[in-house]
Amino acid sequence: MKASDIKKIACIGAGVIGAGWATNFAVRGYPVVIYDIMQAQLDAAKDTVKENLDFLVKKEIISSQSAATALAMVSYTLNLEEAVKNAQFIQESGPEKYEIKQKVLAEIEEYTRADTIIASSTSGLLITEIAKYAKHPERCIGGHPYNPPHLIPLVEITKGEQSSAETVHCAKEFYTLLGKEPVVLNKETLGFIANRLQMAISREIMDLVMRGVCTIEDVDKAMLYGPGLRFAIMGPILALHLGGGPQGAKGMLTKMREPGMMWLKDMASGTEIPEEWADIAHEGVLREMENRPAEFGKTDKELIKFRDDMLIELLKLHNKL
Numbered sequence: 001m002k003a004s005d006i007k008k009i010a011c012i013g014a015g016v017i018g019a020g021w022a023t024n025f026a027v028r029g030y031p032v033v034i035y036d037i038m039q040a041q042l043d044a045a046k047d048t049v050k051e052n053l054d055f056l057v058k059k060e061i062i063s064s065q066s067a068a069t070a071l072a073m074v075s076y077t078l079n080l081e082e083a084v085k086n087a088q089f090i091q092e093s094g095p096e097k098y099e100i101k102q103k104v105l106a107e108i109e110e111y112t113r114a115d116t117i118i119a120s121s122t123s124g125l126l127i128t129e130i131a132k133y134a135k136h137p138e139r140c141i142g143g144h145p146y147n148p149p150h151l152i153p154l155v156e157i158t159k160g161e162q163s164s165a166e167t168v169h170c171a172k173e174f175y176t177l178l179g180k181e182p183v184v185l186n187k188e189t190l191g192f193i194a195n196r197l198q199m200a201i202s203r204e205i206m207d208l209v210m211r212g213v214c215t216i217e218d219v220d221k222a223m224l225y226g227p228g229l230r231f232a233i234m235g236p237i238l239a240l241h242l243g244g245g246p247q248g249a250k251g252m253l254t255k256m257r258e259p260g261m262m263w264l265k266d267m268a269s270g271t272e273i274p275e276e277w278a279d280i281a282h283e284g285v286l287r288e289m290e291n292r293p294a295e296f297g298k299t300d301k302e303l304i305k306f307r308d309d310m311l312i313e314l315l316k317l318h319n320k321l
């Protein structure tokens with residue numbers, strides 16, 4: 001199948017990610033059916049899709065006419081067969097558990113043609129395991145978005161042992177048509193690229209805070225006003241290249257090799273997350289929220305608005321909107 005053969009899409013799972021994907025597909029002109037096992041989730045997704053579209057209109061990314069057209073592209077159902085039977089591309093965004101994803105995949109396969117692509121939004125599970133019992137594992141891949149999926153361009157495409165090159169090629173082409181920036185992983189690995197990087201950062205944060213080096217608020221400030229600003233402009237290795245002067249990345253990595261190894265020896269390398277860490281982080285967040293300037297948002301709702309407003313500006317600067 002080619003990306004141009006994709007005319008209709010099914011979103012399986014109407015949570016945060018399913019509703020975000022549906023917004024993205026509909027804005028790009030694709031009819032999309034959202035399926036869930038709970039009516040309440042479908043109702044909530046309907047509200048989310050409308051809110052997402054209203055936001056894009058408010059930000060002058062799309063016209064109110066385009067938003068109305070997109071809204072009419074999305075339908076909702078509790079009937080899986082109805083959702084998937086005519087779809088050429090299925091984006092599965094159910095709960096992050098192998099048993100559930102395997103079961104959902106088996107149900108989907110009952111009603112679809114053998115060449116319908118089935119992409120899982122999984123945040124880090126292996127496609128080989130998800131597609132272990134599939135009749136047609138060659139059409140199963142991972143298509144991991146970043147939240148909110150209708151705004152963030154990254155999609156990590158992951159392959160299982162039996163995923164076909166044709167499926168990967170078509171999915172990459174299709175996500176590109178949606179305005180995404182797909183990255184294809186050459187080998188299967190838990191957590192993929194971006195979440196592994198996030199986890200490595202989280203492990204170091206946990207260690208710094210638990211050792212009393214700094215507070216949660218200090219960590220967030222250090223990242224936000226330091227490397228975070230650069231990371232929003234270019235990737236960490238390119239940023240490092242610019243720190244190396246005329247010798248670039250090679251010069252930087254050569255001069256920092258010995259000190260870097262000294263830091264590494266002192267840095268976190270554990271594989272345990274202490275039980276009390278969730279409470280410590282939560283307390284830290286509450287204190288940080290209290291200290292934020294009002295115009296940056298002090299409640300969850302205000303923070304989401306702040307994040308999305310900033311995201312729009314950044315995406316415009318990156319020519320992604």
Ligand SMILES: NC(=O)c1ccc[n+]([C@@H]2O[C@H](COP(=O)([O-])OP(=O)(O)OC[C@H]3O[C@@H](n4cnc5c(N)ncnc54)[C@H](O)[C@@H]3O)[C@@H](O)[C@H]2O)c1
Binds near residue numbers: 122
């Ligand atoms: N939340 C994130 O930031 C994020 C980011 C990227 C990827 N993901 C991945 O996307 C997927 C969905 O995450 P989410 O945050 O939207 O979860 P969620 O809990 O918000 O939504 C999951 C939805 O799946 C539905 N569901 C449960 N069993 C089902 C079944 N058998 N068939 C169909 N639907 C079923 C639930 O009713 C719910 O509406 C997960 O694999 C997650 O790891 C999440």
